[in-house]
Every structure is written in structure tokens, then in C-alpha cells.
Amino acid sequence: MRLALERRAERSIAMALVSPLIAVALTLATGALLFALLGKPPVEALKIYFFEPLTDPWALQEIAVKATPLVLIAVGLSLCYLANVWNIGAEGQFLIGAITGGWLAVATHGTGAGYWVLPAMLVLGALGGAAYALVPAVFRVRFGASEILTSLMLVYVAELLLDYLVRGPWRDPKGFNFPTTAEFDAVAAMPTLIEGSRLHLGAIIALLVVAWATVMLGRTLKGFEIKLVGAAPRAARFGGFSDKWLTVVTFLISGALAGLAGVIEVSATVNHLQPNISPGYGFTAIIVAFLGRLNPAGILVAALFLALTFIGGESAQISLKVPLDLTKVFQGILLFYVLACDTLILYRFRLLPAPKAVHGIR
């Protein structure tokens, strides 16, 4: 006897919709159990973790700030993944976007340049990210190199390039030799939406990108092409779609969005370039893309939820004095349940008789 996963004949639409809710409920239940085992009051702990941030305007703004780069990157990645193109290097494209956009801020620092600086930075950031993403795309279509490997490896190249620039040519001459560029001028800083808050224009840009991707995927030929090439490559070829060209296009779009996220992040929250500008947004966004089921609106929800677990995790560390590891365990449990629920909705377990040994070659 052996256990096998078998595809269910019918897909329940209702179940597909409630599946994430079941996953969240299971996560909360497991979380309560964890807190109880740690000797913390479980209900209070969950309240501090998941609900208090939702009632505090400051925390809500911070959730939006944290979710902004995740949404931008994950929307781009979802286009790749839908088309069966595996861009794992969004972190590198994010950093290159921060570098190419940040270059303008460094170059115009102290020159009294006008308000054209920020828009130009955004364009440069997107172009930089796209150009960087073009490398694995071209290697893939021209030489057949695995884009998973090449895009991932280019992340380290981007990290080292940024490191070199802020330690060498772009280092702030007044910074005591510390590895950072000069603080960006006001014209190079992302405007905030609310006085005294960190919530910035990037959040609006992220929403616009979500709206654009929704329309593009649902209503345009390009969107149809992306989904068709991913789901049925042979049929797509018969239909006259070029999967090579699509590989390049999806890489360019996701690279541009990651680069845009990078330049937005440095101009809005960090305000200068330094070796460490991303807590792994490019990798977290891969999780966000799948958690959001490669759907732009889903990605928006998933990014906000993941941001909530970060902010709530910090509150829990402070108020309950629980270790950071618990936050990470929580995120892990959540992903586990989401994937498990999805699998069980699409598949079911069946006990099959052991296969007979086959003798000889047919």
C-alpha cells in the first residue's frame, strides 16, 4: 500500500475562496497553542499580535510602508511566474534600481536642482532594474541558461556593486569614512502623504500598479498571452505566441517594478544609499506572490497581511517579551497552512495498492 496525492475531479470554487481564511484560522489556533505553551495568555497575545496594530493609525501606516515594496515586486514576479518564467533575482533588480535612481540623487546633491529630480530618479530606477533583469532573460532565450540560477547569482553581484559604490566613489566625504552616501536633498525624497508620518507616495504608486496589472491580465491580449504561455506552451506556440519574446517581456516588467521599488524605498525610508537597504524584500516578495495566488489583488492582501505579522511581531516582542523567533515561526506556520489547504482543495489523499514489480524491458 502507498499513499498518493490524486487530483480531484471537480474544483470547488467556494472552497478555493475560503481556503486562505481556513489557513489564517488554523494559524491563529496554532499560535494560541504556542503562546499557551510559552506561558503567555493566548487570547491577549493574539490580540496584541494581530488586532491591536489594526486599530492604531500609526501601525496601519507602517503596515502600508512595509507592504509597498513587497506589492510592487510581487506583482512583477507574478507575471513571470504565470508565464512559467522563474525570476528569483528580484532582490538584485531592487538593489540596481536603488543604485541607478540613487545615482541621480548623489550626482545632484547640493546643486540646487529642481523638482525634476525625483521623477527622473523613478524612471532611472525602473530602467536600471529592467536592464538588470534583461541579463538572465537574454541568457535564457539565447543560450538556454537556467534563469533561476542566473537571476539568483546576479543578486550577489548587485549587493557587492552597491557595497563597492558606497565605500568607494559615492562615499559621503563628510561621513567619517563610514560606508554611506550623503543624505538625499529634499527634491530627491519621496513626499509623504500625511504630515509627520512615514506613509509616502510609493503606496499610491503600488496601488496604481495593482490596478494596471489587474486590467492587463484580465482584459488585454498580452495578459491572455502570459497566461496561455504559462498554462499551455504548445497551444500558445500554435497560436503564434513566442515564448522567447514573452520571457524577455515578463523579465523586463518585473525588473522594472523591482527597480522602481528599490528607488522608492531609498528615497522614502532610508534617504541615502548604504550597504544594507533591503531586509530581503526581493525574496519575501516571492512568498507574497504565491500567497496572493499570482493575482494582483490577492498580492495586495497578502503583502498587507505579511506586513501585519512583522509589525505585530514587534509589538509582541515589546509587550509580551517573546523572542523574535516566534514571529518567524508564525510566518512559517502561516505559509505551511496556506499551501496545505490549497493542496487539499485541489488534491486528495488515496491509498493505492503497491505497484507490482515490472520485469524485463518492454
Add this chain to the structure above:
Amino acid sequence: MKRLMIAAAVVALTLGSALTGATAQEKLKVGFIYVGPVGDMGWTYQHEVGRRAIQEQFKDKIDTSYLENVNEGPDAERSIEQLVRTGHKLIYTTSFGFMDATAKVAKKYPNVMFEHATGYKRDKNLATYSGRFYEGRYIMGQIAARMSKSGTIGYIGSFPIPEVVSGVNAMMLGAQSVRPDMKVKIIWVNAWYDPGKEAAAARALADQGADVLAQHTDSAAAMQFANERGIFAFGQDSDQIKFGPKAQLTAIVNNWTPYYAERIKLALEGKWATGDVWGGLNSKIVQMAPYTNMPDEVKKLATETEGAISSGTLHPFKCPVLAQDGKPVECKGGTHLDDGQILGMNFYIKGIDDKLPGM
């Protein structure tokens, strides 16, 4: 008891803001931002030791909390603000990379006191503090020069920032004072805490002939490696003798407790003021772990040097300090380099056969 207190705190939180307001008035809430995990056995661990000690000492007067593994990027500002918004009135940010975020939040909340370790930006409500760890490194250099057979020290660097560079230089000045031809090999791991990379660097250095290891990274990985390999090593940040009972010669121990205790006392009395404290052996912020695994005469040399630095008769950067090209460095401090030169050090001294990254 602790659990009971936490439970009480949670109940208080849910009962509403009136009650929490009352308890907050009684106790000063002190928050810490850590760059590594509290269990790194190095830099962050020593700050955590300080936090626990002051919590014990000012039991009824303060309430401390911490956030660990805080990224030195866009998240730092939020984490610090999170502490402010949960009622913390005195906040310690314990890594250089938190400088700009701390300065920003300090400007936004003028009634909260901030102290930032190892930085240089100060404000009315933002003080800085650090240790003169180079003093300990000078002693290490002398010990290494006596104990090494190969004449080569292996140095695991974190980031080539001035604090780390001045540490390499101070160690080599100490080494050259007893053995002018001492050599050093340096590997930069570009991380404060990465046990995997640190161990790999230790192995590479040993394979290149280094038989005494020193480090400016935060884990005990190199110490453990040295113990297995049968070579010597210096502990970093904390006494790492239990990781290298046969390998550790001594360790620089960052002892923040007296500093934290003094600052908190001032804050409780309402006398806290901004400033900059850069304490060395003399202030007990920098301490040397017991001198072990060495003959008595080396122990004696180390103890004498420690005494001389502590009493001020010996300065590790006493003039003339020769730069790599052999030319003496400008002597701004009269008889030794001044603090500004040490804090902004971006050159190697003569005898270091390497090039600074990014220069």
C-alpha cells in the same frame, strides 16, 4: 514571578489607557534595539547582559524591553518608533547602522532620551557612547607576537569601517612593539554576525599559515575552530573561554553594565543630559578576560601593558605612527593620534601587507 508580572502587564494593557498611564509614571521604561540575536555570544549578548543587570539593579524603578535582530535598513526607524510609542522614555540603539534612524526619531520625539552606540550624530536628546576597544587590541598584538610560531596573525574583519580598521592597526602596533616583522592576513566577511562565514574565514586564514586568530565579528565560530585546529585565538566582545578552553589567550569583554547603570541613575534623577562617552580599560567599559594558555612571562607582559594603558602612561597610537608608505601620520594629539584621527581611521599602518577595500 516574571510570568506573573507579564500577565499583570497584559491585563493592565487591556484594562485601558488610564491604568497603564499610571503604571508608566511609576516605572521608567527603557528600550534596547539590537542588531543581532541576543544569543550571539558576542556584541548583542553583552548589551543584553547589561540590560539584565540594570533590570535587576533598578528592579522597582525601571521596566526594560528589547527588539533583537533589527535590520540596519529601512526597518530600523519603525522599530525605534515602536519603542517610543509603547511608552519607552530612554532608548538604546546598539549598532552603528542605526545612527540615521535614531537621529530622525530623536528629532521627532524631543521628550524621549536616546543613546546610540558607536555613532557620531548627537542632539539635545541623543547621546552617543562607545568603547576604546583598540586599547585591548594593542595588548592582544603583543601576546600574539609572543605566542605565534609562524609570525602571522589571522584577522577576521566585519566591515572596513574606521572602528574596525583602527582595531587592526592597534593590534599590529602592539605586535610590532615586541616583534617588528609580525605579519597579518585579513579576511572581510561583510557581516557582523554570520557564524558560517566566520568559520570559513578562520579556516582559510589557518590554511594560509596564521596560528593566532583575532576577529571583529560577533560569534564564537572562529574560537571553536581554533580550539579544534589546535591554534590560538582571541575572544571578541565576551569571554569565550568555554568555546575555546585550549585556544583562548584572552578576550576583549565589552562591559556596558556600569555605563548603563550610571545613565539610568541620571535619568531617574532627572539629570540625564546628552553627551559622548568613549570609555576604555580605565572606565571598565573595556575589560580583558583572564590571560590563559600562555607562559607566565607573556602573562606578565600583558598585565603590565594593560596597567600602562589604563593609567594613561602608554597610548596604543603613540607618535610616530607610520602609514603604509612609511611616512609618519600627522600627530594631532601631541604625543599620540587624537580621537578624531582614530574615529575616522581609513589607512593601514606600515607592516600591514594588504589594501583596504574600497580605497
